[in-house]
Amino acid sequence: MKYRLVSGLETHVELATATKIFCGCTTAFGGAPNTHCCPVCTGQPGTLPVLNKKVVEYAIRAGLATHCTINTTTHLDRKNYCYPDLPKAYQISQFDKPLCEHGYVELESGKRIGITRIHIEEDAGKLVHESGYTYIDYNRGGVPLIEIVSEPDISSPEEAKEYVEKLQLIMRYIGVSDCKMQEGSMRCDVNISVMPDGATEFGTRTEIKNMNSISYIEKAMGYEYRRQIEVIESGGKIVQATLRYDEHSGETSVMRTKEDAQDYRYFPEPDILTVVIPEEKVDEIRASLPELPTDKLHRYICELKINPATAKLLYKYKRVCDFAEKAFALGAGVKNTVNLIVGTLYSKLETEEDKEKFLLPVTAEEMAKLVKLADEGKINITLAQKTLAKMAEEGKPVSEYIRPADIAGMDDGELEIICRQAVEANPAAVADFKAGKDKAIFALYGFVKKATQGKADIKKPDAIIKKLIK
């Protein structure tokens, strides 16, 4: 029998605010243990939480960017559980009135993964287990999170990967999070069940907690899918449980089953009043959203006629796009600009993070100047590439490498002289070309290229040479 995989993801995203959700402590990553803490985020008696405006704003941004409706009247709730990572013995979260609901993320195939809800909550502290002790660092406690809950619309590990990557991209584009899975600023819980093809009822699900890498998510889903099918095929039943994934063995193991499931006893947070967000504020946030990744990719391919493979190399990195678009606006041709970025600048930006940060000392203005020289045929593309590579290393303007005299000096008369020399110096190639060997003309191109030091685009000499040979 064939089985369908049914999966939904709960994704925690740390918001890039300067301060924690309920107090003014910094959210900076790392720091000596328990140095980003105050009486509020360590739950001292008599303290009161005050909601950070930016947290609400960022969560609304995330909601709007994933096509959610915004609940303009919203409140927080207490989720009670006893564990040392929570000094208050409860987490302030949202239960029945999340800030955002009913959105979606669209995959490349056009399939939409529904977003059930996005709510705000506080992160817990970090626990380090060593010998007989657990050591607690509350620096992360109180850092703002959004939890993005998807519908069970995901039907393969590949779709899960694409969904997480899309979410990551959207959140980075709109500037609400850096979504670094390795630093824990994005983590996923994966809900998964299987059902026979054609069945109408979902199977019993398990939940794999705290996945912090996309490739582990894929692997864990694959493992759990096969495990569940094996259990069913051998006559067993899936037990609803929370699992952990062991990265080394590639297997899942049970953390707790339904019998000892947590009873969180949610109730409205009495220390924080219901928040009413003006509609105008939501409109304002909507108006401030940048072009979203999918729209940008579409525009690059359909309007700017960038080939799809190149467009995909560009749209993932917002800063690269901003740079390219600024150069376009300054008159740089699209084709040469994007080819130079992908061909030359990307070779200086090896990692994903390098491309994301895009810290090269080349300004869009200088880029536009260089590209325009290539667009106008004043320099050929090889020289443009070499010059750009130097600019990226040394941070100097185009004029340092290509003097106005070099370009101005290459007038048509001079070019014709060089072409004439090329014809005279290569009688054999000329004869071959006349005899029908089209490729023989490359010998003449080579001569011109060398003589002009690459400063002439090959189109013009090509025309002159052909005229001369005739």
Place this chain on the structure above:
Amino acid sequence: MSVDQKTIKTLARLSRLEFSDEEIEKFAPEFEEIIDFANRINEQVSGDTESIREVVTRTVGWEDLREDEVKESLPNEKITSNVQAENGYFPVRRVVK
């Protein structure tokens, strides 16, 4: 409302409290009384609820929210002054196997 011993045991577990069987036996009826007492509020508000709703639904607006400005945190010695900190950490008995 009736409160049985099983409910008391669950509550005790969730609150990390330990009780003897005798205590649990005694608590069940006491809890019932407490809950019945609290339930009297429901009886009182069955008439005019408008004034109460006003209190319940008090709200804050956009401007009442906190600006995202960093304030100084407490030094580690202060935040850990109630425990015997180890390298700045709060130590507790190991919570995972």
